Amino acid sequence: MGRLFGTDGVRGIANEKLNAELAMRLGCAAAAVLSGNSRRRPVFVVGMDSRISSDMLAMACAAGLCSVGADVIMLGVVPTPAVAYLVGKYKADAGITISASHNPAEFNGIKMFGGEGLKLPDEIEERIENYALGEIAQPEPAKPESIGKVIYMGDQVVKDYVDHLTSTVSYSLDGLKIAVDCANGSASRTAERLFKSLGAECRMLYNCPDGFNINRGCGSTDMANLVRYVKEHGMDAGVAFDGDADRCLMVDENGQEIDGDVIMAICANDMKARGRLNKNTVVGTIMTNLGFIRFCEREGIRFIATKVGDRFVMEEMLLEEYSFGGEQSGHLIFRDFASTGDGELTAIQLLSLMRREGKKLSELAGVMTRYPQVMINVHVSQDAKLLFYTDPDVKQAVEDAKAELGKEGRIVARISGTEPLIRVMVEGRDDEQIRAVANRVADVVRERLG
Numbered sequence: 001m002g003r004l005f006g007t008d009g010v011r012g013i014a015n016e017k018l019n020a021e022l023a024m025r026l027g028c029a030a031a032a033v034l035s036g037n038s039r040r041r042p043v044f045v046v047g048m049d050s051r052i053s054s055d056m057l058a059m060a061c062a063a064g065l066c067s068v069g070a071d072v073i074m075l076g077v078v079p080t081p082a083v084a085y086l087v088g089k090y091k092a093d094a095g096i097t098i099s100a101s102h103n104p105a106e107f108n109g110i111k112m113f114g115g116e117g118l119k120l121p122d123e124i125e126e127r128i129e130n131y132a133l134g135e136i137a138q139p140e141p142a143k144p145e146s147i148g149k150v151i152y153m154g155d156q157v158v159k160d161y162v163d164h165l166t167s168t169v170s171y172s173l174d175g176l177k178i179a180v181d182c183a184n185g186s187a188s189r190t191a192e193r194l195f196k197s198l199g200a201e202c203r204m205l206y207n208c209p210d211g212f213n214i215n216r217g218c219g220s221t222d223m224a225n226l227v228r229y230v231k232e233h234g235m236d237a238g239v240a241f242d243g244d245a246d247r248c249l250m251v252d253e254n255g256q257e258i259d260g261d262v263i264m265a266i267c268a269n270d271m272k273a274r275g276r277l278n279k280n281t282v283v284g285t286i287m288t289n290l291g292f293i294r295f296c297e298r299e300g301i302r303f304i305a306t307k308v309g310d311r312f313v314m315e316e317m318l319l320e321e322y323s324f325g326g327e328q329s330g331h332l333i334f335r336d337f338a339s340t341g342d343g344e345l346t347a348i349q350l351l352s353l354m355r356r357e358g359k360k361l362s363e364l365a366g367v368m369t370r371y372p373q374v375m376i377n378v379h380v381s382q383d384a385k386l387l388f389y390t391d392p393d394v395k396q397a398v399e400d401a402k403a404e405l406g407k408e409g410r411i412v413a414r415i416s417g418t419e420p421l422i423r424v425m426v427e428g429r430d431d432e433q434i435r436a437v438a439n440r441v442a443d444v445v446r447e448r449l450g
Contacts, residue, residue, distance in 0.1 A: 004132060005125040007309040007417025009111035011100060014053030018108055020060040022132070026110055027064020027096070029131030032139040033124060034094035034114060035070065041148070045090055047075035047083040048098035049186045049244045052211030053108045057098045061110065066148030068139040074150055075157045077209075079186040079245035081342035082161040084117035088339075089160055099186070099244040102221050102329075103419070105212045117339035118318075119311040162194050165345055168337045169352040173200035176351060179235045179251075181226045182207040183219025185243035187344065194344055200351070205229060215242065220249045220330055220343075223257055231255040237351065237361050241343045246310075247330035248343035250350065252361035260330040261289040263350055265368035267332070268301060270353055271324055276336070277301070283316045283325030285309070286412050290371040290427055309417060310341040371409075373427040374434050376442040380422050384449035385415050388422055397444040401426065401437045409434060413441060422449065 004010045010026065012018035035042035044065050048054035054077075062072040073090055075083060080097045087095040093115050100107035112120050112128070120128075130136045142148065173195065180195060180202050182188040188207040195202040205226065206218035215221055220240040230238040230251045238251030250258035264282060271277040281302040284292065288305060296303040304322075306312040310331035317325050317335055326332035331341030338345055354361060380388075388394060394413075401411045409428025416423055422445050426438040 004129045007311065008101065008119075009109045011103075011107060011109040013106050014051070014057065014108040018057070018110070020056055023057040023060035023110060024064035024067075025132040026128065027061040028068050028139055029064075029128045030061075030094060030096065030112060031065050031068045031070040032131050033127045034112070041146075042070040043073065043090070043092045044070055045073045045075055045083060045086050045092045045095045046097070047078040047080070047086075047095070049080075049100075050077050050184065050188065050209035050211065050214050051098075051100070051105050051108055051243075054098045057108055057110065061096055061098070062150055066150065067141055068148075069142035069146045070148045072148060072150045074152050076152075077186055077189050078157055078161065079190060079342070079344065080111065081246050081338060081340050081345065082157070082186075082190070084113045084340045085161060085164055085338065086157065087113055087115060087117045089164070097244065101244050102215055102219070102242040102247065105214050105216070113340070118314065119340060121315075158190055158193060162190060162197060165194055165348060166197055168334070168345060169198070169348050171352040171355045173198040173348070173351050173355060175199075176237070176355065177201045177203075177235045178351065179203045179205055179226060179229050179233070179238040180207075181205045181218055181220075181223070181238065181240040182245075183215050183241050183243050184209040184213040185215065185219065185241065185245060187241040187245040190245070191241070191344060194348065198348060198352075203229070203233065203235070219243065220247050223249065223251065227251050227255045227257065237354070239347045239351075242330070245343045246341045248332070248346040249330045250347070250361065252365060254362055256362065256365070258361065258365055259289075259370075260326055260328045260332060261292040262365050262368055262370065263330070263332060263346065264324075264326050265292055265295045266353065266364045267349060268296075268324060269299060269367050272299065272301060276323065278321060278323035278335075281320070281322050283313050283322050285313060285327050286414075287328055287425060289328060289373060290410065291369050295368040308414065314340065371427045371429065372431040372434055373425065374438040376424045376438050377416075378422045378424065378442050378445045378450055379420060380445075380449045382420060385420070385422070387449060388413075388415055388445075391448050393448050394445055397441045401441050404437060405434075411437065411441065413445070
């Protein structure tokens with residue numbers, strides 16, 4: 001497992017490992033594995049982000065699907081969560097989105113959703129890998145009269161998705177002035193229509209993608225310009241998406257960044273008060289800030305931590321029918337409305353809450369105090385990633401760090417599922433101490449595996 005699929009689809013530098021040939025084989029394989037039995041001709045929806053390589057990979061996937069008799073509804077540039085939603089809306093068998101999310105433009109990825117708009121479990125991904133790598137006989141090419149067709153939906157796609165999002169809030173955004181950073185990505189097609197339809201006065205930033213500028217100096221991975229804009233123009237809030245708009249981070253009226261953990265705390269507190277927090281539980285990850293855990297303890301909310309990745313959060317939510325969960329990175333899942341993390345849904349839920357409560361974002365954010373946190377990314381080879389959990393020096397460095405931090409801090413050292421990195425995260429009350437600990441462990445990782 002994991003020869004092609006990582007924690008969030010197939011990733012790589014476009015036209016190197018992730019080329020048109022592989023995309024076409026994955027399209028064929030997806031048709032073989034994900035086609036339902038309820039119709040003679042399967043239907044797939046295919047969307048993408050704004051990278052220069054996305055057209056190439058989307059068309060190749062579509063060609064693979066059509067070659068074995070599946071029809072394809074081409075959505076064009078849309079947020080990843082729009083693909084997940086429109087699988088159900090258009091009664092498709094499955095969905096495919098071409099995106100590398102928050103990564104630079106030279107990367108791309110292929111993510112797949114099943115018929116219920118959920119990311120695929122490991123065993124299904126493994127079957128698709130087996131087909132794509134030729135370990136299972138390839139699907140028979142369709143006869144000429146059975147070749148699939150491509151259907152282009154145009155602007156109807158945006159209308160259907162935006163209508164769905166607006167139906168999830170009962171308070172308009174009238175009177176709110178917000179700055180919206182689209183990361184030159186998928187939200188560039190949908191966000192302005194969404195926020196204006198809800199009555200917000202919005203200033204659109206980084207909403208002119210050219211194929212190369214996605215996530216470059218903007219979006220949820222680089223919020224400095226959004227912070228400056230909010231402060232200089234007296235905005236009520238700033239909203240930052242990543243390249244495929246499944247993440248959302250915020251900026252309050254004072255220019256303070258609001259990460260996914262704080263957004264989760266605000267929304268969980270509100271959902272509990274309104275009886276909408278199923279089983280009084282929030283699902284996060286091992287990277288969720290200690291401050292959020294302390295918030296849960298104080299408010300009597302149960303917290304469950306999973307491995308990093310919104311697919312693991314969602315799996316836990318489905319297993320026990322929890323209604324809310326997410327990640328510090330801004331992947332938040334409102335299970336009542338969505339089957340995956342949705343940045344635009346998150347933004348309007350929080351902004352609507354502000355209007356309903358009549359409070360500033362900074363006031364709402366006071367529900368939780370973040371612990372200082374340091375993250376160091378160490379670049380390693382693919383082979384070195386496999387040695388990470390067994391190297392004795394690395395293991396000892398992590399154990400020594402745990403002993404030093406005690407109960408008022410913690411360390412999480414892990415392999416990135418989407419990039420050639422080992423991530424070392426340390427948090428605690430003493431900023432100087434956690435920086436020293438993080439650097440010490442990262443140095444050992446770099447020396448042994450870098």
